[in-house]
Amino acid sequence: MTKNKHEADVAFIEALARLLCENDLTEVQVKRDYGDNDSLNVRVSRMAIREAHISAPAASPAPVVPTAPGAPVAPAPPAGDSDDPAQHPGAVTSPMVGTAYLSPEPGTAAFVTIGARVSEGDTLMIVEAMKTMNHIPAPKAGVVRRILVSDGDPVEFGAPLMIVE
Secondary structure, eight states: OOHHHHHHHHHHHHHHHHHHHHTTOSEEEEEEEEETTEEEEEEEEOHHHHHHHHHSOOOOOOOOOOOOTTOOOOOOOOTTOOOOGGGSTTEEEOSSSEEEESSSSTTSOOSOOTTOEEOTTOEEEEEEETTEEEEEEOSSSEEEEEEOSOTTOEEOTTOEEEEEO
C-alpha cells in the first residue's frame, strides 16, 4: 500500500467518524473497492455510548398497536407498570440496529396483530438494516401479547419488539 493511499484511507475513516457524530448515528459501514482483490472495509461504531442511553430509557408514550378489523384488542399495561419488556421471557428482541416494519409493504396488513397465534419460525416483522430486509421469526409458538414498536420505528440491537407467550 502506498503512503498516499494510506493517508487517503485515514482521511476517509476520519470523515466517517465525523459523519457518525454529526448525524447522531450508531454505526457506519462502508466497503471501498480499488480494483481486483484490493478493497477497504471500514466499520465505525459507537455502541458503548448508545448502550449507556439504552440502559436508562426515558419515559415514552405507549406504542401504537395495529390491529386487524374485528380483532380483539388486548388491554394496555397499567401506567405504573415498571416491568422491563426486555426481561420478559416471551420478549422477541431485535438482532440488529435498523428500522422496524410491521407489514411486508406499505399499506398492506401487518404480519401479526395482538392476539394472533404464531408458530415457531413465522415472520413477526421486518427489520431493515443497510437496505436489507431481515425477517424476524417467532422464536416459539404462542400468542402475540404485546407489540412494542410502531411501523417505521428505529430499533437498537437487543431492543424488545414483541411479547409472544
